[in-house]
Amino acid sequence: MTIRSRDQDACPGALSVHRAADGALARVRLPGGMLSGAQLTALAQAAIRFGAPDLELTSRGNVQIRGITDTDAVAEAGLLPSPTHERVRNVVASPLSGRSGGLADVRPLVVALDTAIQCEPALAESSGRFWFGLDDGRGDISGLGTDVGVHAVDREHAALLLAGRDTGVRLRLDDAVSTLIDVAVRFVRVRGTAWRVDELPTTQDLLTLPPTAEPGATWPPVVRPPVGWIPQDDGRVTLGAAVPLGVLPARTAEFVGAIESPVVVTPWRSLAICDLDEGVADVALRVLAPMGLVFDGNSRWLDVSACTGTPGCERSAADVRADAAAAVDDPAGGHRHFVGCERCCGSPPVGEVLIAGPDGYRARGRPS
Numbered sequence: 450m451t452i453r454s455r456d457q458d459a460c461p462g463a464l465s466v467h468r469a470a471d472g473a474l475a476r477v478r479l480p481g482g483m484l485s486g487a488q489l490t491a492l493a494q495a496a497i498r499f500g501a502p503d504l505e506l507t508s509r510g511n512v513q514i515r516g517i518t519d520t521d522a523v524a525e526a527g528l529l530p531s532p533t534h535e536r537v538r539n540v541v542a543s544p545l546s547g548r549s550g551g552l553a554d555v556r557p558l559v560v561a562l563d564t565a566i567q568c569e570p571a572l573a574e575s576s577g578r579f580w581f582g583l584d585d586g587r588g589d590i591s592g593l594g595t596d597v598g599v600h601a602v603d604r605e606h607a608a609l610l611l612a613g614r615d616t617g618v619r620l621r622l623d624d625a626v627s628t629l630i631d632v633a634v635r636f637v638r639v640r641g642t643a644w645r646v647d648e649l650p651t652t653q654d655l656l657t658l659p660p661t662a663e664p665g666a667t668w669p670p671v672v673r674p675p676v677g678w679i680p681q682d683d684g685r686v687t688l689g690a691a692v693p694l695g696v697l698p699a700r701t702a703e704f705v706g707a708i709e710s711p712v713v714v715t716p717w718r719s720l721a722i723c724d725l726d727e728g729v730a731d732v733a734l735r736v737l738a739p740m741g742l743v744f745d746g747n748s749r750w751l752d753v754s755a756c757t758g759t760p761g762c763e764r765s766a767a768d769v770r771a772d773a774a775a776a777v778d779d780p781a782g783g784h785r786h787f788v789g790c791e792r793c794c795g796s797p798p799v800g801e802v803l804i805a806g807p808d809g810y811r812a813r814g815r816p817s
Contacts, residue, residue: 460536460577461513472516474761475500477528480540481559481583482510482714488528490706493699495523504702505757506695506718508795509580510541515761531567538566539580543589544713544721548681552586553601553622559583561626571634576644579636581629582610584668592670593716594798596646597632597655599625600668609658612647614667617660631657670798672784674719676746678730681723686730688722691743693750694770701740708733718754749777755787756794758805765789767805 461476477492484492496504496514505513514523529535540562547554562581566572582598584590591600594613599622601607607625609618611632620628635655636646643649675689690705695718705712705722708729713721720742722733734744743750753776756762758769769787776785784800786793793813796802802813 472500473518475514475517475523476507477512477514477523478535478538479511479528479714480538480563481542481556482544482716483556483559484528484712484714486706486709486712488706489702489712491527492523493702493706495519496699496702502699504697504699506692506697506714506720508716508718508797509539510544510714510716511539512714533573534567536577537572537575537579538563539577540566540583541580541590541593541595541716542583543585543587544715545587545675545679545687546583546585548683548687548723549679550585550587550682551601553604553607555583555585555599555601555622558599558622558625562629565626565630566633569630569634571637572630575633575637576640578644579633579646581633582613583625588668589671590716591668592798594647594670596636597629599629608662608666609656611652611655612645615662615664616652616656617662617664618656618658619661620658628658672717672797672799673746673751674715674717675721676719676748676751677744678734679721685723686725686727688725688730688734688737688744690720690722690737691717691748691751692719693741693743694718694753694755694773696770698741701737701742704736704740749780752780752784753777753787754784754795754797756789758787758789762789764792765805766807767810769805772805772810 461474496502499519500517501515540559542555542559543551547556580595582590582595584600586601598610599607600610605622606619607622609616632655639654674691676691677689679687679689681687710725711723738744753773755769755773758765766789769789773787786796786802789805793802803810804813
């Protein structure tokens, strides 16, 4: 097990873990948030046997296990295909793509892009914070501000985005993967000390294709996950399950895995349990709702989120998860994100960020 020093890229992986206040933290990248029921079960069992008995869902559709003592157990889930590139496989995609709505099915692009990332030696040196976005045209991913991405404009074509902004470049979806890899490699060459594209003084060196449309368009950020009974285009059902504060008990994850259907971890710290026959979906909903998963789109749990806080983070001034949970019964008319320090980890792009201090919470942007 490798503990990264502070002069290195501190983003944790499953093999290069982060030493948190409550032990080693392993982060498992899930390109597109996609995993099988068996893989989810394996992660849950690894957490139960070798870490804290919860899975943490991240705002990039990944999974974290805290207090991990054996990273080999995580590797046995079959989710670490490349030791050299496991921290840079940061790919988010429209979680309902190819199943419900959208202009194009980007799921094949997720698989092809993940393979291409692992096959490009230069990307092993990329920042662990650099991420790719694949939006199927519905606008859920493009508003997240990924470093480089594509946004489908029809079934065969897409706009190329940098830092969530349309570059004006249009390309065929068949060429999306090669173009995204080219941009990512160019970023590695020019980034210097920059971790993200929006930290570069200019992005002109990242592009070789000329714009053919008006550049500059952006998309509003999405902060609420797809929740509830979602009909698929093929007649089956996806269950959208919000996970309160992104903390999924490992035992609950085992029940989800036992359904033996594809699962997508979304960038809104929720699950999409896919390709269910109606009867199976009905039984799953009746079993999982009492276990704490949220299938009600009007639930107040969708309006609060939090960073790790104490006792997991040594920087935190408060148990922010407990405070966020208490705030569920005190609606404020918008999303609130509770954080334990000025770093404001995991903050959504919109809503109020409340920073803990010795005298309680203050809104970000207000003097302490």
